[in-house]
Amino acid sequence: RHWKQLKRHYDAIYTGYFGNIKQLEIAKKVFELLSDAQTLKFVDPVMADNGVLYSNFDQNYVQKMKQFCRHADMILPNITEACLLTDTLYQKGPYSQEYIESLLYRLRELGPSYTVLTGVHTAAGYGAAWMENETANWDISLSTYVEGCFYGAGDTLASVLLGKYLKGDSICDATESAVAFTNKAIANTKQNCQDFKYGLLFEELLGELT
Secondary structure, three states: HHHHHHOOOOOEEEEOOOOOOHHHHHHHHHHHHOOHHHHHHHOOOOOEOEEEEEOOOOHHHHHOOOOOOOHOOOEEOOOHHHHHHHHHOOOOOOOOOHHHHHHHHHOOOOOOEEEEEEEEEEOOOOEEEEEEEOOOOOOOOEEEOOOOOOOHHHHHHHHHHHHHHHOOOHHHHHHHHHHHHHHHHHHHHHHHOOOOOHHHHHHHHHHEEE
């Protein structure tokens, strides 16, 4: 409420992991209080991965997240989260273009202006797919797969994508840049770090984003 009294404009409000439904409801109120017609509401519905819902969540949380996504302008689920949000049977990759397209169309029904689907693994590579929901135009941005489990890759991709989009890039170009930067950060982490649990080694690459 104090921020509302400051009468500031916010270019975007970016939400990620919530520990429970109460925190999610608080974020919904933040959307209502602080956004205006020009504020991009960006939702990364963090709640699952690799076909499994995180252990501290249940189906009630999934339904609440689905409702929350209806307030977003841009959503960024991974494959597992997309399946939960659309009641689609989860499959392990590599994925066909038909499977990716069907998920994008089902996510479109939640109402965001843009959807970006992460964790897209095809025979050609690994990356993300995007859809401009008004036109239903969509495409996939891919990079070379790097073997391993790299914590923070999704957060890195989301942050770069949002930053690029707010700087004026199209959703296509922003997704392409985010996938390429995240892939480079993953490769840099694998080459120069012994312990991956501290996140990606991306700091020395930030100059490439300007």
